[in-house]
Amino acid sequence: MTEYEPVPDVWDRRVAGALAFLRRRLTGEYEVDEFGFDPELTDAVLHPLLRPLYRDWFRVDVRGIEQLPAKGAALVVANHSGTLALDALMLALAVHDEHPEQRHLRLLGADLVFRMPVVSELARKHGSTLACNPDAERLLRKGELVGVFPEGFKGIGKLYRDRYKLQRFGRGGFVSAALRTGAPIIPVSIVGAEETYPMLGNLKSVARLLGTPYFPVTPTFPWLGPLGLIPLPSKWYIQFGSPIPADLGADQADDPLVVFNLADQVRETIQQSLHQLLALRAEETEAEF
Amino acid sequence: MTSAPVSAATPPRVVLVTGVSRYLGAQVAARLAADPRIERVIGLDDREPTGQQAAVLGDTVEFERADICTSEPARVITGRRVEAVVHLDIASGAGTQPGGRAAMKEQNVIGTMQLLAACQRAPDLRKIVVRSSTAAYGASFRDPAVFTEDTEPREIPRGGFARDVLDIEGYVRGFRRRRPEVAATVLRFAPLIGRHANTTLTRYFSSPIVPTVLGRDPRLQFVHVDDALEVLHRSVLEAHPGTFNVAGAGVITLSQAVRRAGRIALPVPERGMSALSRSGGGLGTTVSLDQLDLFVHGRVVDTTALIDEFGYTPRPTAVAFADFLRGTGSVLPGEAIKALEQTILAGIRQGRAALGR
Numbered sequence A: 001m002t003e004y005e006p007v008p009d010v011w012d013r014r015v016a017g018a019l020a021f022l023r024r025r026l027t028g029e030y031e032v033d034e035f036g037f038d039p040e041l042t043d044a045v046l047h048p049l050l051r052p053l054y055r056d057w058f059r060v061d062v063r064g065i066e067q068l069p070a071k072g073a074a075l076v077v078a079n080h081s082g083t084l085a086l087d088a089l090m091l092a093l094a095v096h097d098e099h100p101e102q103r104h105l106r107l108l109g110a111d112l113v114f115r116m117p118v119v120s121e122l123a124r125k126h127g128s129t130l131a132c133n134p135d136a137e138r139l140l141r142k143g144e145l146v147g148v149f150p151e152g153f154k155g156i157g158k159l160y161r162d163r164y165k166l167q168r169f170g171r172g173g174f175v176s177a178a179l180r181t182g183a184p185i186i187p188v189s190i191v192g193a194e195e196t197y198p199m200l201g202n203l204k205s206v207a208r209l210l211g212t213p214y215f216p217v218t219p220t221f222p223w224l225g226p227l228g229l230i231p232l233p234s235k236w237y238i239q240f241g242s243p244i245p246a247d248l249g250a251d252q253a254d255d256p257l258v259v260f261n262l263a264d265q266v267r268e269t270i271q272q273s274l275h276q277l278l279a280l281r282a283e284e285t286e287a288e289f
Numbered sequence B: 001m002t003s004a005p006v007s008a009a010t011p012p013r014v015v016l017v018t019g020v021s022r023y024l025g026a027q028v029a030a031r032l033a034a035d036p037r038i039e040r041v042i043g044l045d046d047r048e049p050t051g052q053q054a055a056v057l058g059d060t061v062e063f064e065r066a067d068i069c070t071s072e073p074a075r076v077i078t079g080r081r082v083e084a085v086v087h088l089d090i091a092s093g094a095g096t097q098p099g100g101r102a103a104m105k106e107q108n109v110i111g112t113m114q115l116l117a118a119c120q121r122a123p124d125l126r127k128i129v130v131r132s133s134t135a136a137y138g139a140s141f142r143d144p145a146v147f148t149e150d151t152e153p154r155e156i157p158r159g160g161f162a163r164d165v166l167d168i169e170g171y172v173r174g175f176r177r178r179r180p181e182v183a184a185t186v187l188r189f190a191p192l193i194g195r196h197a198n199t200t201l202t203r204y205f206s207s208p209i210v211p212t213v214l215g216r217d218p219r220l221q222f223v224h225v226d227d228a229l230e231v232l233h234r235s236v237l238e239a240h241p242g243t244f245n246v247a248g249a250g251v252i253t254l255s256q257a258v259r260r261a262g263r264i265a266l267p268v269p270e271r272g273m274s275a276l277s278r279s280g281g282g283l284g285t286t287v288s289l290d291q292l293d294l295f296v297h298g299r300v301v302d303t304t305a306l307i308d309e310f311g312y313t314p315r316p317t318a319v320a321f322a323d324f325l326r327g328t329g330s331v332l333p334g335e336a337i338k339a340l341e342q343t344i345l346a347g348i349r350q351g352r353a354a355l356g357r
Helices: A010-027 A039-057 A086-098 A111-115 A119-125 A133-141 A173-181 A204-210 A225-229 A250-254 A256-288 B023-034 B051-057 B072-079 B100-121 B160-178 B200-206 B225-237 B254-260 B270-279 B289-297 B304-310 B317-328 B333-354
Strands: A061-063 A074-078 A105-109 A145-148 A185-191 A237-240 B014-018 B040-045 B061-065 B084-087 B127-133 B183-189 B209-213 B242-246 B264-268
Touching: A010 A039, A010 B254, A010 B333, A039 A086, A039 A119, A074 A086, A074 A173, A074 A256, A086 A105, A086 A145, A086 A185, A086 A237, A105 A133, A111 A119, A133 A145, A133 A173, A173 A185, A173 A250, A173 A256, A185 A256, A237 A256, A250 A256, B014 B023, B014 B072, B023 B040, B023 B051, B023 B061, B023 B084, B023 B225, B040 B072, B072 B100, B084 B100, B084 B225, B100 B127, B100 B160, B127 B160, B127 B225, B160 B183, B160 B289, B183 B225, B200 B289, B200 B317, B209 B254, B209 B270, B209 B289, B225 B242, B225 B304, B242 B304, B254 B264, B254 B317, B264 B270, B270 B289
Parallel strands: A061 A237, A074 A145, A074 A185, A105 A145, B014 B040, B014 B084, B040 B061, B084 B127, B127 B183, B183 B242, B209 B264
Antiparallel strands: A185 A237
């Protein structure tokens, strides 16, 4: 047998990389942070699973990614829609794939997410944590990008006829978090998610029985069973707006007047930007025909 | 007889340690006795220390046999002019003692009440250090990811130990109100781990197949026994009144811990696990409701207050766990899998070379 000197080529690196990945996963030699975020699993498994949906199905068009800081904390606030919170996952992937620093967006989720087995652990490994002020402020103090949907279930659980109408922003806890940490608020508007599962009706009695916040009826669900879970292939736009500074001082965080004013400002910015994006979408759709 | 007020920062002359017939109590008492700044150390327990514990205590610690659930400790504390009390006689599981959960609760709750009542009347007492646990934060799906000392539990936990811990801390709060001049230190320890630690959790990681909760991968934190001893020692010699989390920085998830230990996880639905814990085991291990809560919710604490106040940083959770694994002496899969990886890689390279590409 002759001496074989391996020529490092792309396939050799890939095979070696995949084997090393498998070994690390099998022996537990990887790191997670205190929130349970597993960056290796997110980059190697979760994001590649979401990417076809992002690129080929929703054809996400991202604008204004330069509004996100290259490093340091910021609170990314977006509208919420689409029955299943696919918009949160797409937003996180947009931030990672389009931002030059490939930053991870740390999403804040409802307690329902963390109640469910499997889902809760996937959410934590993907970098999410419970939407509560201690967690949001802790992440911001560590200089993370934090993603929040202040409409919550009111946003994703609204009927199709209410599409792109921003719902109430709750108590504005996200504003307090920004004020306490001095992190800027970056308003984001997402167009397209409303059409993925157009919710025609809400069976409240079934929802109560199942303990969920709503039970959607869409053109395909529950009629087609699991097939009804396939989202409609709407074209998406994600627009990042200019940062709204929140460095008024931590002592303002308890002042309801300041909090509601700032929350309203963010809400109106997102609503306006949604109207502009909808007009843009109408133009582009016309141009295609 | 009057004496000048003594600052809490001065090391106490006489220290009483409860629970010296068990590992932690014996270690703490022996270490205090070895410190020249302390004149005498009295060890209290309701049974004579045996074996290793007796050897550790040696003749430097004066042993007093007394049942903590009675008023006997009061006689010792006042009679021997005790200046500092270290309360470690707190059982974390019912499995190790006769009488089960009832005896455990008696020891934890009534024992602490009696001891604190005795401390309240002790004229020379300047300091009290109480062992607590991060279980004091309870377990709920609405909990923040990281607990700071001021986080209140949202729900009363289902585990017996966690309930006891909440009661114990409640009594200490009452004591602080009644004797504000006594420096009271409450240490909320993460699960202890180390080469010689023998706890429910270390026994759990020592069995070849470990039951986990299906669909849950909790975040765990440990504190190395040596770090726990250091923090306890400093609490007695220095003045650190207040409540502090004691844990190693960082987390490892249960699945990581199981893989690093080279064990096989057996996911069981949560209902099955609670049935298992009530029936008292099977699979070579007992899973208590306390542990079940931990295995569903996980538990991570912030240790900034400890590091700032004590000027001491416990070793990280991952390092403490690795040290525990070295102590078990079992063969870890890391090296074997690394070798396998190299073999497969070499095989693929040779195969590709043979194919001429």
